[in-house]
Amino acid sequence: MAPAYNEAIAPFLAGTIGFLKRPRVRVLVVGGGTGVFSRDLLPAVRRCLQRWGQNVQFSVVETDIESVVREAPASSHRVQANFHQLPFRDGSFDLIVGQSMIHQGEMQKSIPEIGRVMEAVPTEDSGTTDRSPGHVPAS
Secondary structure, rough: OOHHHHHHHHHHHHHHHHHOOOOEEEEEOOOOOOOOOHHHHHHHHHHHHHHHHOOOOOEEEEEEEHHHHHHOOOOOOOEEEEEEOOOOOOOEEEEEOOOOHHHHHHHHHHHHHHHEEEOOOOOOOOOOOOOOOOOOOOO
């Protein structure tokens, strides 16, 4: 990814991570390809969080097809995975970032699976949780 893209998207991701208010955030990168998230985007996200006075530890898992995952940096945890049958327990991740997913096709099958492995987000108004993809609690 281009540096300008990283600097533009980093505040959005950092804000999402800040909203979680967790000292450790488990991130799943779906369609991580060659590890661009861990190598390029994550440092920009960390810089944003540091500017805001937040110290967050990350646990990142990058998934993609085997031939692409093999090229990811050794610093990232890499898992070969079919996007519609992710090999993780329900609620395993706090944040899911989709990169290059659209190129893999069959998004309708992938979205419910991504929702399954995402940690439920408690809503402030009722104390209940909503596991639907893209859900943001009411403020």
